[in-house]
Amino acid sequence: MNVFVRHKIRRRSGAGPGRRLLFLLFPGLVLAALPLLAASLSGQASGDKRIRTVVIDCGHGGMETGAKGKFGTVEKDVTLAIGLKLKALIERNMAFRVVLTRDKDVDVSVENRAAIANNQKADVFISIHANGSRQKTANGSETFFLSLDASDEETRRLAYLENNASQLESHMESTGQDDIKMILWDMAQTAYIKQSSLLAEMIQNELNTLLGTRNRGIKQAPFKLLSGVACPAVLIEAAFISNPAEERKLASEDFQNGVADAVYRGLSRYLRVYS
Amino acid sequence: MAKMDISRKTAVLLAALGLVLLGLVIVFFTGGEREDIRHASDKSPVRAKAADVEPAPTRTVTLFFLSDGDDLLHGEKREIPVGPSASEEAERALAELINGSARLLVSPLPPEAQVRQVFVTKDGIAHVDFGKEITEKASWGSSSELAAVYAVVDTLAFNFKEIKRVSILVEGVERETLGGHVDLARAFLPNYSLVAK
Numbered sequence: 001m002n003v004f005v006r007h008k009i010r011r012r013s014g015a016g017p018g019r020r021l022l023f024l025l026f027p028g029l030v031l032a033a034l035p036l037l038a039a040s041l042s043g044q045a046s047g048d049k050r051i052r053t054v055v056i057d058c059g060h061g062g063m064e065t066g067a068k069g070k071f072g073t074v075e076k077d078v079t080l081a082i083g084l085k086l087k088a089l090i091e092r093n094m095a096f097r098v099v100l101t102r103d104k105d106v107d108v109s110v111e112n113r114a115a116i117a118n119n120q121k122a123d124v125f126i127s128i129h130a131n132g133s134r135q136k137t138a139n140g141s142e143t144f145f146l147s148l149d150a151s152d153e154e155t156r157r158l159a160y161l162e163n164n165a166s167q168l169e170s171h172m173e174s175t176g177q178d179d180i181k182m183i184l185w186d187m188a189q190t191a192y193i194k195q196s197s198l199l200a201e202m203i204q205n206e207l208n209t210l211l212g213t214r215n216r217g218i219k220q221a222p223f224k225l226l227s228g229v230a231c232p233a234v235l236i237e238a239a240f241i242s243n244p245a246e247e248r249k250l251a252s253e254d255f256q257n258g259v260a261d262a263v264y265r266g267l268s269r270y271l272r273v274y275s
Numbered sequence: 276m277a278k279m280d281i282s283r284k285t286a287v288l289l290a291a292l293g294l295v296l297l298g299l300v301i302v303f304f305t306g307g308e309r310e311d312i313r314h315a316s317d318k319s320p321v322r323a324k325a326a327d328v329e330p331a332p333t334r335t336v337t338l339f340f341l342s343d344g345d346d347l348l349h350g351e352k353r354e355i356p357v358g359p360s361a362s363e364e365a366e367r368a369l370a371e372l373i374n375g376s377a378r379l380l381v382s383p384l385p386p387e388a389q390v391r392q393v394f395v396t397k398d399g400i401a402h403v404d405f406g407k408e409i410t411e412k413a414s415w416g417s418s419s420e421l422a423a424v425y426a427v428v429d430t431l432a433f434n435f436k437e438i439k440r441v442s443i444l445v446e447g448v449e450r451e452t453l454g455g456h457v458d459l460a461r462a463f464l465p466n467y468s469l470v471a472k
Contacts, residue, residue, distance in 0.1 A: 060455055067416035067454075075416070110451055132416020134381050137343050144417065216346070221421055224451050224458035237417050 053097045054090055054267070055117040057127035057225070058083035059235075062107030067132025069247035075130045076105065078250045082128045082238065085260035090267070096123075114228035118188070124199065124270070125233035126263060127225055130241040130250050139243045140214030143204040144235040145196035146189045146227055147220030188230035195232035195274065203234060203266030210262040211255070213239050213246070232270075236263060332357045336368045336434040339426045339470060340380035346418070347471040348426055349380055350433075361437045365393040365401060372430055383419070383426035387412035391447070393431075399439035400462050401431050407446050415454025424457050425469050432465035440464055 059079040060066030066075025080102070087098045099120045101113045108116075117125045131138070189196070200218040208215045216237075226233045238259045239246040249255040334357050339348040355367040369390045375382045389406035396402070415423075428441040440462035444450070450459055 064455060065414065067419075068414045075414075110455060129417060131418050132414060133341075133418040134383060134385075134422070135341050135343050138346070138418060221417065221456070222458045222461075222463075223417075223456055224460070225456070227458055235417070240416070240418075242416060242419070 053099060053120055053122050053124075055099045055101065055120055055122035055125045056083045056086055057101040057113050057117075057125065058103075059127055059129040061102050061105055064107060067130060067241045069241040069250070070244050071247055071251075073241055073247050073251045075132070075241055078130045078238075078241065078256070079128045080105065082256045082259050082263075085256055086126070086128070086263055089260055089264045093264070094268070094271075110224045111228065113225055114188075117229045117231065117233070122229070122231045124267065125226075125229045125231055126203075126267070127233070127235040128259075128263075129235055129237050130239060131237040132242040133240060134242075136243065138240050139246055140216040141204070141207045141211055141239055142216035142237050143200040143207070143218050144221050144223060144226070144237070145200045145218065145233065146193060147222050148190065148193075187227070189227050189233055192230070192232045196226075196234055198273070199232045199266070199270045200234045202269045203236060203263055206262040206266040206269075207236070207238070207259070210258050210265070211239070213249075334364070336364075336371070337430070338368065338372045338376075339383070339429050339433075340372075340376045340378075341383050341422055341426075342380055342471070345471065348383070348422070348429060348469050349471050351376055351378055351380060353377075360395075361435050362393045362395050362401075365395065365403075365431055365435055365438070366390055368430055368434060369393065369403065369427065372426060383422040385409065385413040395435070395437055399437060401435070401438040401441045402444055403427060403431070403441060404444045404447055410445055410450070410453055413454070415456065417456045420452070420454050420456045421469075423453065424459075424463065425466050428463040429465045429467060429470060433467075 058076075060076040061080070062076075064076070066079070068074050083100055084103065087100060090096060090098050099116065099122070101116050102108045113127075131142070197218065204215070204218050207213070221235075223235055226235060236259075239250050239255075241247050241250055333354040335352050336355055337350040338353050340351055341347075342349045353368075353371050355364060355371060358364065373382060373384045373386065373388050373390070375386070385408070387408040389408055391404040391406050393404070394402045413419075424443065427443065431438045431441050442462040443453075443459050445453075452459055
């Protein structure tokens with residue numbers, strides 16, 4: 001008993017100066033901890049947004065050759081070459097998983113490309129293409145994101161979903177009916193239009209800087225490929241394969257490396273904002 | 276002798292009269308036939324002349340072509356025969372779009388493309404059914420596909436007040452895309468932001 005009391009007394013007497021020190025240091029510790037706390041909270045919040053998987057889509061493939069050039073260059077070969085270079089670049093320099101929708105010359109349907117992105121829980125979807133026009137002189141680089149060519153009623157519904165991306169996902173999980181699920185997946189991209197436009201802008205800026213091609217800017221279009229992708233998604237048209245001068249560029253290793261590098265830099269800038 | 280002369284003269288007169296009568300009869304019938312034949316054979320030249328003078332009524336439509344100078348659609352006026360329905364006029368307008376420009380503009384559709392039918396529903400949707408050539412004979416890029424789709428949509432919506440939206444089919448069935456880009460699942464509203472001012 002005495003030992004116990006003594007012990008307690010000893011502890012009490014020993015704690016005196018420490019406590020005073022703690023009282024003195026407490027406000028300082030709280031002040032110092034606040035930024036850490038805030039950082040940890042924001043880290044938690046942005047943890048959901050953190051980019052883990054990048055899906056690269058090499059346009060066309062197999063029987064579906066895409067646009068063709070005067071000298072025999074076909075779009076499907078150019079997109080695969082650039083896609084593989086971009087994959088290597090991202091894997092070498094960033095801690096993200098990279099998934100290709102195709103890594104060889106095979107047919108992949110437009111729907112399956114979007115499905116691959118969604119099944120792999122892609123955080124960013126980048127589709128690589130080479131452009132074609134009936135105007136022989138058409139030239140330059142451009143980056144697309146989805147446009148909504150919808151009726152007023154649809155537009156209102158989609159605008160609502162655009163502001164409620166998390167609800168879209170819970171809708172998709174809760175529904176067991178395939179039809180409804182398909183419809184929701186069909187509209188999936190509408191929830192990511194703003195991020196997609198930002199990603200498009202950043203990639204397009206880098207294409208302008210690195211490629212020396214004409215800047216055709218960022219554009220919106222009702223592309224089937226993009227509409228079903230449930231993450232920020234862009235489609236890059238590196239140059240015109242229908243223009244003989246640009247066809248030569250597209251077929252060259254240097255230009256393909258340049259495109260891959262520009263997309264990589266644009267993606268890095270985007271990730272700095274969103275991760 | 277005198278009697279004989281008189282009766283001979285009478286006989287000659289009668290014969291002459293008979294000949295005249297016969298001639299008149301022949302002229303009456305054959306002349307009538309000739310007139311009929313002339314009338315029948317004259318009929319077609321008369322009608323052809325009337326057709327030259329009064330041609331079938333036409334109407335002016337604006338077709339949207341591409342220019343080498345920019346990435347926009349440029350309107351070009353064209354005369355097409357009128358009627359009997361908006362669907363048939365729409366088919367003619369699209370055939371002209373495929374035929375190409377008279378001003379060195381570029382047709383957004385390949386020359387091999389064929390319009391099988393245009394059907395306009397009461398709710399204002401024009402279903403344009405292209406033959407398989409539009410997918411088989413052309414290689415599409417994003418730009419060419421966008422230009423083709425919106426040249427068709429804008430040409431129809433701009434010229435026909437009955438048409439509010441345009442749906443594109445190939446060989447009578449829905450397709451995902453023409454060449455891997457533009458989503459054909461929904462009927463398109465016109466997009467005049469692609470048209471040069």
